[in-house]
Amino acid sequence: MQVKLKVRRYNPEAENPVAYQQEFTAEVEAYSSVLDALMYLREYVDDSLAVRCSCRGAICGSCGVRINGQATLACKTKVVSVAPHGETITVEPMGNMPVLKDLVTDMKPFWDKVRQVTPWLQPEGLEPEGEYVVPPESMTHLNGVMGCIMCGVCVSDCTALEVDSNFIGPAALAKAYRFAADPRDGESQERLRALNEYGGIWDCTRCMECVEVCPKGVAPMDRIMALREKAMAAGFTNTYGARHAEAFSDSVKEGGRLDETMLAIRTIGFFNVPKLLSMAPVALRALVHRKLPMPSPFHAPIPDVHQVQRIFGRLEKKL
Amino acid sequence: MADYDVLVVGAGLAGMRAALAAQERGAKVAVLSKVHPVRSHSNAAQGGINAALTDRGDDWQDHGYETVKGSDYLGDQDAIEVLAQEAGREIIALEHMGVIFSRGEDGRLGTRRFGGQQRARTFFVSDFTGQAMLHVMFEQVLRAGVEVLDEWFVTSLVVEEGRCAGVVAIELRTGKLHLLRAKAVIIATGGLGRVFEPSTNGLICTGDGMSLAYRAGVPLMDMEMVQYHPTTLKGNGLLMTEAARGEGAYLLNSKGERFMERYAPTMKELASRDVVSRAEQTEINEGRGVDGCVFLDCRHLGKKFILERLHQVYEEGKAFANVDITEQPIPIRPGMHYQMGGIKTDVDGRCWDMKKRWRGVPGLFAAGEAACVSLHGGNRLGANSLLDTVVFGRRAGHCAAEYASQEPLKTVSQARLAHEEERIHALLSRNSSGDSVAKIRLEMGQSMNEHLAVFRNQEGMETALRKVRELRQRYDRVGVRDRGRIFNMGLVFALELGAMLDCAEAITVGALERKESRGAHFRTDMPERDDEHWLKHVLVYHTLEGPPRIDTLPVTITRWQPQKRVY
Numbered sequence: 001m002q003v004k005l006k007v008r009r010y011n012p013e014a015e016n017p018v019a020y021q022q023e024f025t026a027e028v029e030a031y032s033s034v035l036d037a038l039m040y041l042r043e044y045v046d047d048s049l050a051v052r053c054s055c056r057g058a059i060c061g062s063c064g065v066r067i068n069g070q071a072t073l074a075c076k077t078k079v080v081s082v083a084p085h086g087e088t089i090t091v092e093p094m095g096n097m098p099v100l101k102d103l104v105t106d107m108k109p110f111w112d113k114v115r116q117v118t119p120w121l122q123p124e125g126l127e128p129e130g131e132y133v134v135p136p137e138s139m140t141h142l143n144g145v146m147g148c149i150m151c152g153v154c155v156s157d158c159t160a161l162e163v164d165s166n167f168i169g170p171a172a173l174a175k176a177y178r179f180a181a182d183p184r185d186g187e188s189q190e191r192l193r194a195l196n197e198y199g200g201i202w203d204c205t206r207c208m209e210c211v212e213v214c215p216k217g218v219a220p221m222d223r224i225m226a227l228r229e230k231a232m233a234a235g236f237t238n239t240y241g242a243r244h245a246e247a248f249s250d251s252v253k254e255g256g257r258l259d260e261t262m263l264a265i266r267t268i269g270f271f272n273v274p275k276l277l278s279m280a281p282v283a284l285r286a287l288v289h290r291k292l293p294m295p296s297p298f299h300a301p302i303p304d305v306h307q308v309q310r311i312f313g314r315l316e317k318k319l
Numbered sequence: 320m321a322d323y324d325v326l327v328v329g330a331g332l333a334g335m336r337a338a339l340a341a342q343e344r345g346a347k348v349a350v351l352s353k354v355h356p357v358r359s360h361s362n363a364a365q366g367g368i369n370a371a372l373t374d375r376g377d378d379w380q381d382h383g384y385e386t387v388k389g390s391d392y393l394g395d396q397d398a399i400e401v402l403a404q405e406a407g408r409e410i411i412a413l414e415h416m417g418v419i420f421s422r423g424e425d426g427r428l429g430t431r432r433f434g435g436q437q438r439a440r441t442f443f444v445s446d447f448t449g450q451a452m453l454h455v456m457f458e459q460v461l462r463a464g465v466e467v468l469d470e471w472f473v474t475s476l477v478v479e480e481g482r483c484a485g486v487v488a489i490e491l492r493t494g495k496l497h498l499l500r501a502k503a504v505i506i507a508t509g510g511l512g513r514v515f516e517p518s519t520n521g522l523i524c525t526g527d528g529m530s531l532a533y534r535a536g537v538p539l540m541d542m543e544m545v546q547y548h549p550t551t552l553k554g555n556g557l558l559m560t561e562a563a564r565g566e567g568a569y570l571l572n573s574k575g576e577r578f579m580e581r582y583a584p585t586m587k588e589l590a591s592r593d594v595v596s597r598a599e600q601t602e603i604n605e606g607r608g609v610d611g612c613v614f615l616d617c618r619h620l621g622k623k624f625i626l627e628r629l630h631q632v633y634e635e636g637k638a639f640a641n642v643d644i645t646e647q648p649i650p651i652r653p654g655m656h657y658q659m660g661g662i663k664t665d666v667d668g669r670c671w672d673m674k675k676r677w678r679g680v681p682g683l684f685a686a687g688e689a690a691c692v693s694l695h696g697g698n699r700l701g702a703n704s705l706l707d708t709v710v711f712g713r714r715a716g717h718c719a720a721e722y723a724s725q726e727p728l729k730t731v732s733q734a735r736l737a738h739e740e741e742r743i744h745a746l747l748s749r750n751s752s753g754d755s756v757a758k759i760r761l762e763m764g765q766s767m768n769e770h771l772a773v774f775r776n777q778e779g780m781e782t783a784l785r786k787v788r789e790l791r792q793r794y795d796r797v798g799v800r801d802r803g804r805i806f807n808m809g810l811v812f813a814l815e816l817g818a819m820l821d822c823a824e825a826i827t828v829g830a831l832e833r834k835e836s837r838g839a840h841f842r843t844d845m846p847e848r849d850d851e852h853w854l855k856h857v858l859v860y861h862t863l864e865g866p867p868r869i870d871t872l873p874v875t876i877t878r879w880q881p882q883k884r885v886y
């Protein structure tokens with residue numbers, strides 16, 4: 001069968017190196033993936049079409065691209081699933097990273113972030129003679145994060161990274177969780193302290209994008225939330241992150257609901273103007289994705305706000 | 320020009336393990352890889368890694384014996400002893416590095432069963448063992464600060480005065496050609512699956528390192544021993560791990576019979592791979608298949624179990640075959656999977672013989688699937704290959720570091736670089752005249768898969784050899800259309816095809832030489848094993864002109880005398 005593709009091209013060596021869209025038709029099978037279609041183009045139509053690939057089975061993490069606007073693995077996306085009625089499939093390079101050529105992006109920033117989280121096990125004390133004896137569930141629990149293939153798909157579509165390149169980002173934070181939650185690691189405290197800084201776990205806007213696009217079910221956002229809990233439990237309260245959590249609880253206490261706008265302002269501080277300005281696009285994008293309530297200058301409290309306040313009152317007495 | 324003590328070509332499990340070992344011994348090391356290390360094909364290993372741990376009541380001699388029997392007595396027993404004895408220590412080392420091996424209730428490492436073995440001695444991480452190991456190995460490379468040159472493609476080895484003196488490589492990001500000098504070079508470039516079409520291997524498994532070493536003067540050994548895995552998907556050839564059968568899945572024919580009962584009454588589905596693949600092909604050939612396939616049936620294992628222990632298989636079945644394995648048997652067939660043969664090395668990875676029984680290149684080492692120690696002989700046992708990469712990767716790394724500490728850097732003339740520039744320039748400036756790299760690759764792959772598969776015969780193999788030689792002539796005229804430097808993947812493909820054609824020829828020549836049936840090499844015209852004449856390895860040497868030169872080498876036997884092989 002035939003499939004139509006619109007591929008974003010960019011040749012840095014061209015006389016006039018600008019990106020453009022090029023339409024192609026590829027010959028594929030019913031079971032073929034978008035990567036197969038791109039391979040067909042490269043093999044039989046234009047061998048200068050650059051795209052990374054290695055395993056073709058969704059395990060090596062090479063072929064992250066944007067298909068019809070959303071980041072994913074080309075080899076995991078079946079042609080018929082994105083173009084059931086012969087629609088044209090749009091293929092572009094991943095976002096939030098520089099493009100080197102056609103669909104090939106520069107992964108250096110991605111790996112730099114991974115390096116930032118000290119991505120190796122730091123066991124405590126002397127190694128045992130045999131294996132570490134740990135609860136079996138603690139290892140199976142890590143299967144999920146260990147499933148990360150470092151493809152960059154989550155990073156491509158992360159809304160927080162889009163506005164602040166200092167954010168460590170979903171993939172590296174999921175990796176950080178992998179160590180923080182490993183019973184064999186002796187440095188969780190130090191890890192959590194570092195992650196609690198600016199650029200770390202509190203900069204995620206919880207837009208869910210990474211959970212949605214991750215081809216391996218790693219659910220980075222959930223790991224970030226788990227890291228937040230661990231950080232709070234470890235006593236990292238009077239910091240950037242904790243301010244965020246406090247603002248969160250204040251917002252709910254005062255209005256009975258989460259006021260995302262005020263949340264950002266209180267966390268960052270009323271006087272941190274550049275950072276606040278940088279937040280604006282996030283809010284806009286989140287709006288488009290319907291993840292923020294429609295803006296209103298004031299958040300009206302919900303009708304039963306006193307109930308919420310009572311819950312808070314009780315909790316505070318308990319603490 | 321950069322200088323190193325030890326340069327490792329390939330950053331899969333074998334390459335990274337070697338680099339770590341060499342660095343540990345004080346060598347200045349860099350590891351080069353045509354893809355980022357974690358994109359290497361070691362990722363694909365799902366099932367697990369073997370080791371006989373004595374404190375678990377297992378015995379390395381059992382593991383050794385089963386490996387020897389699996390190899391159809393072609394594996395060198397001195398090497399197999401090393402493999403089996405050092406396995407336990409390596410598993411513990413991997414665990415300490417951070418691999419999240421599955422555990423038993425007692426919190427200690429758990430095992431599953433794999434083919435060709437009586438005991439459960441396969442350690443695993445769900446069904447993504449290779450990936451879990453590869454990522455941890457890369458973590459260790461980061462920790463140790465080993466220099467990584469990723470997306471560098473090695474195009475040739477530099478040999479000066481009969482010794483390996485470095486490599487020439489393209490930096491893909493810039494297209495620049497570099498000469499890297501080193502006192503020792505370790506080749507860990509993995510397998511050659513793409514020589515066959517289809518194959519379970521990824522697109523990057525193109526036998527580059529085998530061709531590099533071959534052209535530099537090292538023989539390729541046991542190349543005729545190509546493993547067909549019993550359970551691969553029909554369309555794209557992707558693998559369904561042996562762990563499925565290890566965990567209890569059945570093989571059924573079109574009548575719903577568990578046909579393995581007839582071929583291997585004791586081990587059934589868990590007989591060694593060559594045996595199971597031949598059985599399946601026989602069923603299919605005799606009309607008890609459906610659409611060229613038989614079935615893998617996991618239903619009785621239960622959904623919960625499947626989702627926990629065979630999650631990737633479940634996902635793969637859904638994504639690539641549209642089958643929910645918890646509810647339906649999945650059609651599978653034998654497919655090309657692994658190259659038992661490769662660059663001849665000794666047990667320390669050296670590509671030359673201290674006793675001068677075969678000719679090689681001092682200063683060059685090899686490890687992993689690219690190498691042939693020979694551990695796997697005529698047929699590799701499942702889960703022995705990951706073990707091979709770490710045990711022999713480490714040994715090669717240590718030995719190379721030691722070698723480098725006693726060797727001066729050699730002077731390399733810049734003419735080497737210029738010569739390589741010219742070769743590449745020629746590829747980039749030729750006009751393809753209608754032919755293409757992809758067409759040649761496909762024709763080679765199909766021909767190899769037709770004539771050098773589970774069943775072989777003289778006539779078929781001769782046809783394949785003629786085909787490969789004709790394709791080589793076409794290859795010498797083919798060109799690359801992309802004339803750019805940056806990420807010129809067309810150029811990479813063309814260079815890879817050159818390597819694959821070398822491998823295809825060595826496989827075919829080796830297979831024609833072996834006039835018996837042993838392990839994966841089954842000739843319908845000579846169906847018996849012939850220990851009297853063929854209990855030996857076939858070595859293939861590259862020659863500058865004319866066909867390759869063939870030699871043989873006796874098999875090393877230490878404690879296990881050849882016997883008839885029944886499962």
Ligand SMILES: Cc1cc2nc3c(=O)[nH]c(=O)nc-3n(C[C@H](O)[C@H](O)[C@H](O)COP(=O)(O)OP(=O)(O)OC[C@H]3O[C@@H](n4cnc5c(N)ncnc54)[C@H](O)[C@@H]3O)c2cc1C
Binds near residue numbers: 353355362507527558
């Ligand atoms: C689908 C599948 C499942 C498997 N399952 C198992 C299993 O369960 N258990 C088991 O024991 N074994 C298994 N195997 C086999 C095992 O995975 C491989 O044999 C092993 O991982 C090979 O490792 P390696 O380090 O030798 O090579 P690879 O991991 O393939 O690495 C090769 C490296 O060389 C580099 N390279 C290649 N050419 C060049 C060049 N020209 N220039 C620069 N760099 C280059 C590559 O970039 C890569 O980094 C499986 C194999 C497959 C295909």
Ligand code: SF4
Binds near residue numbers: 170206207209221
């Ligand atoms: S949930 Fe957080 S980490 Fe994930 S994409 Fe959104 S902002 Fe980024």
Ligand code: SF4
Binds near residue numbers: 150219
């Ligand atoms: S978390 Fe998922 S999307 Fe992100 S890098 Fe890992 S596998 Fe890719």
Ligand code: FES
Binds near residue numbers: 062074076
């Ligand atoms: S090619 Fe490996 S993930 Fe797509």
